[in-house]
Amino acid sequence: MHALLDQGVGLLECARRLGWALNTVKRYARAAAAEELQRPPRYRETLVDPFRDHLRRRLAENPSVAVTRLLSEVREQGYTGSANLFVRYLNQGRAQAERTPPSPRRLVAWLMTPPDNLPAHHRSHLDDLLAACPHLTILARRVREFASLLTGRRGQDLDAWMAAVDADDLPALHGFVHGLRMDLPAVAAGLTLPYSNGPIEGANTKVKLLKRQMYGRAGFALLRQRILLA
Structure with a gap:
């Protein structure tokens, strides 16, 4: 990608030659090295997350601390998840990893x-x-x-x-x-003031919904009747 840019090739031409999407080409062009494109894995929130700081501190003090000991400590602090979830959390390195900045x-x-x-x-x-x-x-x-x-x-x-x-x-x-x-x-x-145009907007939305439902199926008379009944 950068070899083509050094030759003076434009972004659109790079996308055409490489068969990539233009947004992908732009993202690669902004990166000075391939390492910048690496993203940390994204995990879902778990029941262990509230105890992450405690686990990080304990592992920093004693890296060889037993997992059973850590599990008993977090259970005393209110952890209600399973042991399997806790062990998987530690094996993924999520306790030692630094917090990734939020989007x-x-x-x-x-x-x-x-x-x-x-x-x-x-x-x-x-x-x-x-x-x-x-x-x-x-x-x-x-x-x-x-x-x-x-x-x-x-x-x-x-x-x-x-x-x-x-x-x-x-x-x-x-x-x-x-x-x-x-x-x-x-x-x-x-x-x-306590007043709101919410009811008016709701009525407009309902009319538009009825209009979309009847498009190409019936005339104005039936549409008018449905609006009045609604």
Whole structure:
């Protein structure tokens, strides 16, 4: 891939010659070495994950500690899984492996979720990330403050929140605030009043569903009758 790029061949031509998808060609072009394309294995969450820090600390102190001893320790701390799951977790090296950074989408999901609703290991991972990045710490604070405005219907505090965001070094959030100011009265009303356009949107969705169901099958009269009955 890089040999073709060194010859001045474009990405589209590389994709044509190699028979690869363009996105694959772009990903290979961005990588300076093949090792950068290697990704750690992705495992599903298990019942052992909440005790990962304890296992890592114990294995660092005594690498030859017996598995049965570790199992009894985590059971005392509340582990309810099977012994087979625990042994497989250790054999895969997941206790010693460093935490892999979450994807941007997963990190956004963690930030948008109330901390009390996050599993303990996710909350711990998020706290470590926030402590390592001051900008991310401020972003998480602003997101939670806005969520409090939204759920508590505190539209009167919106101006103070936007002023605080303007003082932060968060250009992306500045764009969000700029969009709010373009229709500020409607935003303030939505954060204050109990009314919602949800029923209207639901009726629109139902009409569109009926229209799709009857496309090519019947005329307007029957469609009108179904809408009225619905």
